[in-house]
Amino acid sequence: LVVLGIETSCDDTAAAVVKSNGEILSQVVSSQAELLAKYGGVAPKMAEEAHSLVIDQVVQETLDKANLTERDLSAVAVTIGPGLSLCLRVGVRKARKIAGCFNLPIIGIHHMEAHALVARLMERDLQFPFMALLISGGHNLLILARDLGQYIQLGTTIDDAIGEAYDKSAKWLGLDLRRSGGPAIEELAREGDAQSIKFSIPMKQHKDCNFSYAGLKTQVRLAIESQKINAEIPISSASTQDRSSRADIAASFQRVAVLHLEERCERAIQWAKKMEPSLKYMVVSGGVASNQYVRTQLDQVVKRSNLQLVCPPPSLCTDNGVMVAWTGIEHFRMGRFDPPPPADEPEDFVYDLRPRWPLGEEYAEGRSEAR
Ligand code: ATP
Numbered sequence: 001l002v003v004l005g006i007e008t009s010c011d012d013t014a015a016a017v018v019k020s021n022g023e024i025l026s027q028v029v030s031s032q033a034e035l036l037a038k039y040g041g042v043a044p045k046m047a048e049e050a051h052s053l054v055i056d057q058v059v060q061e062t063l064d065k066a067n068l069t070e071r072d073l074s075a076v077a078v079t080i081g082p083g084l085s086l087c088l089r090v091g092v093r094k095a096r097k098i099a100g101c102f103n104l105p106i107i108g109i110h111h112m113e114a115h116a117l118v119a120r121l122m123e124r125d126l127q128f129p130f131m132a133l134l135i136s137g138g139h140n141l142l143i144l145a146r147d148l149g150q151y152i153q154l155g156t157t158i159d160d161a162i163g164e165a166y167d168k169s170a171k172w173l174g175l176d177l178r179r180s181g182g183p184a185i186e187e188l189a190r191e192g193d194a195q196s197i198k199f200s201i202p203m204k205q206h207k208d209c210n211f212s213y214a215g216l217k218t219q220v221r222l223a224i225e226s227q228k229i230n231a232e233i234p235i236s237s238a239s240t241q242d243r244s245s246r247a248d249i250a251a252s253f254q255r256v257a258v259l260h261l262e263e264r265c266e267r268a269i270q271w272a273k274k275m276e277p278s279l280k281y282m283v284v285s286g287g288v289a290s291n292q293y294v295r296t297q298l299d300q301v302v303k304r305s306n307l308q309l310v311c312p313p314p315s316l317c318t319d320n321g322v323m324v325a326w327t328g329i330e331h332f333r334m335g336r337f338d339p340p341p342p343a344d345e346p347e348d349f350v351y352d353l354r355p356r357w358p359l360g361e362e363y364a365e366g367r368s369e370a371r
């Protein structure tokens with residue numbers, strides 16, 4: 001099997017060709033980070049235009065790099081949710097055009113499932129059941145993956161995701177956002193004293209596995225205001241003392257942000273072991289999982305619980321086409337795909353897009369366990 005994967009759910013336009021033996025034949029990611037830095041956030045209409053502008057080129061480059069044409073493909077996989085409808089549509093339209101013209105089956109992919117399953121491409125021993133902590137710009141999910149397509153949600157965020165807190169903190173600290181906020185905070189935090197500011201750990205009194213990062217975000221903003229840090233002055237022009245107080249805030253924020261993850265993971269592992277006593281692995285994926293401090297801290301938690309951590313390499317943690325192609329392969333093997341669309345499908349066809357799409361069912365016992 002040779003599958004083309006296309007991803008346009010948020011601000012990266014990505015594609016890849018992957019073989020069912022796990023070989024990655026090619027991948028291309030075109031990022032809108034510079035555009036976002038310039039305008040200070042994602043505007044759906046602008047993101048849609050940016051995707052539309054590059055999608056043909058990204059897919060063509062992906063095929064060229066793999067030395068393939070559409071005729072060599074077995075199927076096309078594309079993210080259909082969750083994400084911004086306007087953006088998802090660009091990828092889905094492209095995928096259906098190719099599938100229609102070349103008579104290929106099409107597989108609609110859940111973006112967060114893809115973040116989790118890409119770990120199975122890297123670690124061939126990773127069998128179901130396993131746990132996954134998925135941490136990114138829009139999601140904070142703790143799931144138990146019992147089988148392909150069979151997920152139990154142990155926890156989610158009640159407000160902001162951790163990546164959102166990284167991104168806003170980076171912006172308020174005047175960091176260089178041409179990549180994204182996460183890597184900028186990670187780098188600056190290495191210079192800072194993580195104990196210098198005592199931010200409080202979110203939701204300590206709630207004995208469940210849900211997350212909250214809105215409060216921590218506010219604590220960071222208040223610390224920045226009280227230290228009179230001016231985000232208009234980029235970090236590169238800040239005085240030594242100004243730079244070091246920004247670094248202290250970054251390090252203190254990161255420490256508490258990750259402590260919150262650690263605490264929730266410990267509890268989630270206990271919950272999951274009740275359902276699956278033979279549990280061996282915990283996957284950590286999504287953009288924030290490319291952070292080295294996050295990886296090191298979670299590795300310790302996971303080891304203490306006698307599990308093994310599986311973390312995809314950073315380029316497969318942030319949004320990419322490989323995870324979509326691979327998840328397509330997993331579903332295709334199980335016979336889960338749609339027949340080729342008609343070659344003359346109109347451009348205004350109403351696609352099956354799922355901007356809000358929960359991954360699996362909620363863990364019902366979670367509420368009573370939390371008491
Ligand atoms: P979602 O998967 O929820 O739809 P997304 O698709 O926007 O979100 P991902 O690429 O999965 O994005 O993750 C992007 C997020 O990861 C951003 O918030 C970014 O700041 C964060 N991130 C990336 N690298 C790092 C890092 N080294 N440290 C911390 N955060 C990081």
Ligand code: FE
Nearest residue numbers: 136287318319
């Ligand atoms: Fe993502």
